[in-house]
Amino acid sequence: MENSTLISIEALKKIFPTSGGKFTALNGINLTIGKAEFTGVVGPSGSGKTTLLNIIGSLDTPSEGRAVVLGQSISDLNVKQAALLRRSKLGFIFQSYNLLPVYTVFENVEFPLLLLKLDESQRKKMVLESLEWLGLTDKIKSKPAQLSGGECQRVAIARAMVKKPEIVLADEPTANLDAANSHNILKTMVQLNNELKTTFVFATHDDKVISYLKRKISLIDGKVLKDEIIKN
Amino acid sequence: MIRFLFKGIFRDRQRSLLPVIVATIGVMLTVTLFCWLNGFLNDSIELNARFSTGHVKIMTAPYAKHIDQVPNDLALTGVDTLMKKLKSDFPDITWEERIHFGGLIDAPDKNGETREQGPAIGFGIDMLSGDKSEIGRFNLVKSLRRGRLPEKPGEILISELFSQKLKVNPGDTVTFIGSTMNGAMAMANFKIAGTISFGTIGMDRGSVIIDLKDIRSVLDMDNAAGEIVGYLPGNYYDEAAASKVVRRFHMLFPPSNDEYAPTIVTLSEQNNLGQMMGQIKQVGGFVVFVFVLSMSLVFWNAGLLGGLRRYIEFGTRLAIGEDYSHIYKTMIYESILIGIVGSITGTIVGLTISLYLQNHGLDIGSMMKNASIMMPAVFHARITPLAFFIGFIPGLLSTVAGTALSGIGIYKRKTAQLFKELEA
Structure with missing residues (x-):
């Protein structure tokens, strides 16, 4: 584990109301994640890994306990503050890429920077840099429909990385990719983790992803079953 | 963004x-x-303004009350003096005397017996004084279908549809039969100078246009007129300007006990136009x-x-x-x-x-x-x-x-x- 703590979770519970009563998705989670970690929350469907990622990403709030991300308690954030945290410090990578179809690769990657209100020359520099990391400089003017699945996911990573976030949250990032593309994507993320010291947190049950993790947090029924450092 | x-x-x-x-x-x-x-x-x-209401219209109160019957026995009298006063007090307004009338037009055969006959709505307007403004207002030149405009007393225009109904042509003589201002029978022969079509169904079915002097003579309406219509500058109806004319008229002609005293109405107060x-x-x-x-x-x-x-x-x-x-x-x-x-x-x-x-x-x-x-x-x-x-x-x-x-x-x-x- 690296030094400074970016994510601190204490006695975290998340309870969802259901028609028959309530469902406890997370049940007393305690963990910390430090800078430049390459961590995966793994477990079967329904184990609570996506709920945990949602709370870390300020997309949801704890029912009980405390989640502090980059010094900010998620429970205390209002909607605008949560959006600001996501906009400025967090990057998201989705299973199905979720690129905006009418925009080019350049414009898709540029979008988070527009929300940060950076000037045009700065945006251009950062977008080109991000696309260079991902090896997409020849696809700048392409639309998502003209790209392969692997290329789309690389664009999604470029979009997540362009603002150089402190934390990147990736929910099943390789689920729609074949083995070769999955390894390429994961190698790229490892490289970014090493070079930029960005913290990556995955929610996954894909063995290919797990094989690249430096830390694996296993969840079962909303509880941490095992938290292990993996030495490759 | x-x-x-x-x-x-x-x-x-x-x-x-x-x-x-x-x-x-x-x-x-x-x-x-x-x-x-x-x-x-x-x-x-x-x-409506051109043919009927003007932008403002001056009549006697009883005439206004029964205007649908065109009651010329209730017409304005002494209109020469009234017109002079109107022209001097309202120099921007164009004033025109008119006589509306009803009657029969009789088309005789060679022997002078009635061949065809039909009811007519007549307009007595100034066509022969040399002032062409009423000819322009009624759009008579463009409305002319056959013949020509009247050039001398005794000549009239009738609507093309009416001429077809009566089977008469320009140059034929017809007889107008009506009643004078005093209630006596009026009868006069006129020569058809031309036929007209206004493109207005209500007017094209049975209208007759006679020069004001001629119809005054026939209806015994010397120095009288059924109505005096006024047109605002630019010939564009403006409710506010018309109301201003009415207010000024009421100042110059305060209400009197004479029931035949002139009264004024705006366009919007006539024919349900308002x-x-x-x-x-x-x-x-x-x-x-x-x-x-x-x-x-x-x-x-x-x-x-x-x-x-x-x-x-x-x-x-x-x-x-x-x-x-x-x-x-x-x-x-x-x-x-x-x-x-x-x-x-x-x-x-x-x-x-x-x-x-x-x-x-x-x-x-x-x-x-x-x-x-x-x-x-x-x-x-x-x-x-x-x-x-x-x-x-x-x-x-x-x-x-x-x-x-x-x-x-x-x-x-x-x-x-x-x-x-x-x-x-």
């Missing part, structure tokens, strides 16, 4: 083309209907309201469908860090752009159609063969300065209102469900 959004709108045709087309059609219909209603109102007012003007304005407002409402519903639905189609986009934007209100605002900006583009396009198309209708009109004469009211057979649209802007009300208001309603759904999105939704 705005540029980024606009790029999206222009590239995504479902997001731009359909709403722009809907806005364009709505605005076009609004503008065209507005101009059409304006034209209808203007044509009707202008027609009511018609009010109703048409109300209809105009209603048209705009209906289009705003119906287009808002269309845009609401389009917005809801667009929202479903753009569900992933909005979800991604929320996840990336855009807040609800910013997404909502961008949707409103998009709708404003679409509203402006649709309004401009719709206004251009609507004005083009209206311009055509203003110049060429729409002939509805065949639909009005049996109409008894005085209405033009050809209706023109009329483009007013307001027509350039009226379309922006439904165009902008409905797109923004529809989007504002449909966009409320954005606030109901649970960010926590984003991953689930996005992965679905």
Whole structure:
């Protein structure tokens, strides 16, 4: 584990109301994640890994306990503050890429920077840099429909990385990719983790992803079953 | 950011083309209907003003009360003095004496016996004094179908339809049979100088136009006139200006005990024209309201469908860090752009159609063969300065209102469900 703590979770519970009563998705989670970690929350469907990622990403709030991300308690954030945290410090990578179809690769990657209100020359520099990391400089003017699945996911990573976030949250990032593309994507993320010291947190049950993790947090029924450092 | 959004709108045709087309059609219909209603109102007012009401009209009170019966026994007398006073006190107003009358026109055979006969509505107007203003106001030169205009006393014009009914032609002599101002029988022969067609069904069926001096002589109305009509400067009816004339008239001619003293009314106080003007304005407002409402519903639905189609986009934007209100605002900006583009396009198309209708009109004469009211057979649209802007009300208001309603759904999105939704 690296030094400074970016994510601190204490006695975290998340309870969802259901028609028959309530469902406890997370049940007393305690963990910390430090800078430049390459961590995966793994477990079967329904184990609570996506709920945990949602709370870390300020997309949801704890029912009980405390989640502090980059010094900010998620429970205390209002909607605008949560959006600001996501906009400025967090990057998201989705299973199905979720690129905006009418925009080019350049414009898709540029979008988070527009929300940060950076000037045009700065945006251009950062977008080109991000696309260079991902090896997409020849696809700048392409639309998502003209790209392969692997290329789309690389664009999604470029979009997540362009603002150089402190934390990147990736929910099943390789689920729609074949083995070769999955390894390429994961190698790229490892490289970014090493070079930029960005913290990556995955929610996954894909063995290919797990094989690249430096830390694996296993969840079962909303509880941490095992938290292990993996030495490759 | 705005540029980024606009790029999206222009590239995504479902997001731009359909709403722009809907806005364009709505605005076009609004503008065209507005101009059409304006034209209808203007044509009707202008027609009534020219032939019947003037912009203001002076009569005796009893004549005004029974005006439908054209009671010339209640006509104004001493009109020479009255006209002099009117011309000096209201120098901007054009005053004209007129005599409306009814009677029979009898077309005799070779032996002088009645061959054909028909009821006539007559207009006694100044045609021979050298002042051509009434000839111009009745548009007699362009309305002439056969023959010529009267050039000397004893010559008349009759409507083309009437001439066909009576089987008479220019050059033939007909007999007018009516009653004098004093109630005696009046009978006089006139030579038909020409036939006319006004394009106004009510007037074309049985009208006769006789020079004012001739009809005065026949009806014993020397120095008398059924009515004196006044026209405002520019020949354009302005309710406020007409009311001002009426107020001034009342100051100069205060109410007296003489029941035959002259009284004045404005155009809108005659022939239910004021009511018609009010109703048409109300209809105009209603048209705009209906289009705003119906287009808002269309845009609401389009917005809801667009929202479903753009569900992933909005979800991604929320996840990336855009807040609800910013997404909502961008949707409103998009709708404003679409509203402006649709309004401009719709206004251009609507004005083009209206311009055509203003110049060429729409002939509805065949639909009005049996109409008894005085209405033009050809209706023109009329483009007013307001027509350039009226379309922006439904165009902008409905797109923004529809989007504002449909966009409320954005606030109901649970960010926590984003991953689930996005992965679905």
